[in-house]
Amino acid sequence: MTLKEKYQPIIDAATQAGANLQVTEQNDVLYIQGEVPSGAVKDKLWEVYGSIDPTFSAGDLVLDVNAAVAEGGKVRVITKQSNLNIRKGPGTDQPIVGKAAKDEIITLVSKSNDQWWLVRTNDGEEGYSYAAYLEPLA
Amino acid sequence: MKKFQIISMLAIVLLLAGFTSCKPKDADIQKAVETAIAANPDAADVVATVEKGVVTLTGEVKDEAASVAINGIAAGVKNVKSVVNDLTIAPPVVSAVDSAIQEGLVDALKDHSSVNATVLDGVITLTGEITKADLPKLMQKVNALKPVKIDNQLTVK
Structure with missing residues (x-):
């Protein structure tokens, strides 16, 4: 079975959701990259991935998909339970300039950095937050 | 003639x-x-x-x-x-820079203190242990760092 066949259910789920992902294979690793319409679709793809490789340990797939969100759009804070730190610059070494509560909906200002998005809280605090804890609202 | x-x-x-x-x-x-x-x-x-x-x-x-x-x-x-x-x-699909991945890993592992990660030539190696619930969350963050490959040796608790 080729890698593409192995992970075809992920590609199929993305296609069904209307996402057109880039699929490439190099040195026995399959790369699925691109943008999906929402955070829910991203979660779905990861669920499918988990059903193929429950421990995510085969080492033959890099699944790098992001939920589409326009700058100026709304994102939900999806931390486990704590507040989300908003920092002066992109990085955990940067001073904290504000916080957003779990499940709070805040505004995405800029995605110029892949991992750290510039956000603005409803109180007008602006700074960088870790993108993995922000879920775009469809 | x-x-x-x-x-x-x-x-x-x-x-x-x-x-x-x-x-x-x-x-x-x-x-x-x-x-x-x-x-x-x-x-x-x-x-x-x-x-x-x-x-x-x-x-x-x-x-x-x-x-x-x-x-x-x-x-x-x-x-x-x-x-x-x-x-x-053909140019490589991914041209990973270890230093950039390393920097990203610091942030990605912040909430997963029982996980260790190293990076070499774009290959991220994960060791340590993690809960089943946290594993997909960690993997999503690590996959987003544009690695060449992820070698996941984590023990799932």
């Missing part, structure tokens, strides 16, 4: 004609080369042209090994004098 001249000239003409017809035609060589390299799946974007028995290969292949292999196939075709290899190597 004149008769002899005509005969000898005729002989020369015939000889020349015969020689030319024996000489392999570039078009035929090209066809043979195209057929030969078509058998190699990496040669889908390769174009072969032939001039005076010299084959020129152009187009893009995935790596150096494919370039050498296709060059060899072309060189082995009958009547090919030599091969000019103008094939280009």
Whole structure:
């Protein structure tokens, strides 16, 4: 079975959701990259991935998909339970300039950095937050 | 005397004609080369042209090994004098920078204190332990760092 066949259910789920992902294979690793319409679709793809490789340990797939969100759009804070730190610059070494509560909906200002998005809280605090804890609202 | 001249000239003409017809035609060589390299799946974007028995290969292949292999196939075709290899190597899908991944890992692992990660040549190696619930969350963050590969050796608790 080729890698593409192995992970075809992920590609199929993305296609069904209307996402057109880039699929490439190099040195026995399959790369699925691109943008999906929402955070829910991203979660779905990861669920499918988990059903193929429950421990995510085969080492033959890099699944790098992001939920589409326009700058100026709304994102939900999806931390486990704590507040989300908003920092002066992109990085955990940067001073904290504000916080957003779990499940709070805040505004995405800029995605110029892949991992750290510039956000603005409803109180007008602006700074960088870790993108993995922000879920775009469809 | 004149008769002899005509005969000898005729002989020369015939000889020349015969020689030319024996000489392999570039078009035929090209066809043979195209057929030969078509058998190699990496040669889908390769174009072969032939001039005076010299084959020129152009187009893009995935790596150096494919370039050498296709060059060899072309060189082995009958009547090919030599091969000019103008094939280009496709740029890598991911060109990971360890320092950038390393920086990203610091942030990605912040909430997963029982996980260790190292990066070498774009390959992220994860060791330590993690809960089943946290594993997909960590993997999403790590996959987003654009690694070449993820070697997940985590123990799932």
